[in-house]
Amino acid sequence: MCPGAVVLERDLGFETTDFEQVVVAIENLVPKVEVVEPGLVFVPIQGALRYYGGERPLVERMFDRLTEWPGGRLGVAHGPFAARRAAALATEAPVCVDDDVAFLAGLTVDVLPDDDLVATFRWLGIGTLGELSQLPREALASRFGEPGLVVHRLASGEDRMVAPRGVPEDISVEQFYEEPLQLLDQAGFAARALAGRLIVALDEYGAAPYRVEVSVWAADGTKRVRVWRSADPFTEHGLAERVWWQLRAWIETAGVSGGIVRLRLQPADLSDAGRQLSLEEDTVTRLEAVRALHRAQALVGPDAVLQAQAQGGRRPSEQVGWFRWGEEASIPQRNPKAPWPGRVPSPTPVLVPPDPQSIEVEWDGGIPARVRLRSRWETVTTWAGPWSLVGRWWEGEETVERYQIVTSATALLCEVRDGIAFVVGIYD
């Protein structure tokens, strides 16, 4: 047990900023690298081979640059999935794959991204990607649907994405800013707004992007471009997050001096898979809702449009984890499934003041007799408690007594500390 331990949440934005120097180093060798997440980039080297005189000199040069950072790995293959698996094996030196299909055939199915399917394949006696790729694709599609099709393509070394239908190639969204964006909050808001516009625009064609090029123009005229890619089509949340990480990385590493005056998102590698709507949900309703919430966000700011998730805690105020609408929920600080002995039983007070509100209570032999609501005194008709709540005494938290107090007008959840009563919840 370590009561003083502090659990830090993973900050992918910070990691992106930290990783930016690696990306810039690679970009100086080969332009248009595709960032997947902090720590993982794909580099299309086809066009650079002639410039560097072949694959070997380029790979050696790139590996030299990577040795500046401990743990750097380099894999070369025709497709991104094979390249990533090759990099995973490249602990000492770069691993170059000549034949993707032969290389992948020897790998176990554990490298596939779908754990449920992996377990099923194992149960069916399919142990390697080679065995999987030998199965008829139609059979996998029929038995497992779209996920089965995707893993068969991966196992067969066919993971290059193509635009399947006539979506206009010039579809892109951009925004000019009269006042250059220099603050992280401004950039975050701009990222969310523009990502939302792009996804909505593509939705009209039933498409979603696998790769998005993020371009910014700085106030001093310089332009920065970075491509982000995803194994699955970007959702609005996912895209907004990645654009925000990238803008943050550029701002914090002084990559856009004077601030951002123009931002553009351009999709590539479109998919017609789109996003699966839930039962009863229709596209128009969802798009209109997204637009309305964006407008509300523009009016009150991103910190005032929120969603919530339940988390553990004994007090009603502790049991809520807030996150901005449009962003991914973070991992709950307190496990909501833990027992939390001493927590207030359901129903939860529907009104929970952020700060406890003091209230006058008249006691009669330790029993609450009357409470003052605004200007008048109300007789307590019944009550429950006291329930002691022992806090973290080693951090100086006091023990409080909690009561549910019922009057003819209302029911309250009160805490009593050092003889002073506070309302911490109203059963409205």
Added chain:
Amino acid sequence: MDETATARTAMQPGGTSWDLRAEPGRTIGLLGTAGGGLTRLGLSLLVDLSRRAPVAVVDVRGWISPIAAFEVGIYPEHLVFVRSRERLQWPQVVAALLEGLQAVYAEVPVGIPDAHLRRLAALARSRGGALLLRPLDGRLPSGVSHLSLQSEEVKWNGADAGHGCLRRRHLQMRAWGKGMGGIERLIEVEEDGENPLRVVAGMVAPTAGRATG
């Protein structure tokens, strides 16, 4: 037929169908002071609509608990809270939400001009959105609500002289407006925090003559 449906059917007066739920294009006024039990009731009315698409709660003070909203059955991934404390901005925020969302529950700050509230009710009608208004001063101007609900009495069960804890409540409300077919009624609902809202009685109120609207 479940218990709720039975209760609702029993409430249909003279073959005219009316029900206690938020409806597209309708405004419901939840009147009475804090503690009267109408915030939880208002959230309960959003449950059906939250199954299909996002619904918004405009929280003026930042006091409304999402945990209580989840308890009554609102889908967590479809519930969005908008904090809007500024009196001048509040009508714009609610209007923006009504433009695209199918249901908005809004606390009304003190001092919002009546004309703004009427415009919002008209916007809800034209956009087909459900609007639930919970004025913090407990009153709404006439002509805004299709259905007005005013808390009359709330009784809690479960706690007894220090023992037990609050478990179930009976909320008695006065209901009037076009949504009641022009008849003022007393409605009693029962709720235990885990099961859906249950209407247990609906009778014509002894005093009539309140303006509908």
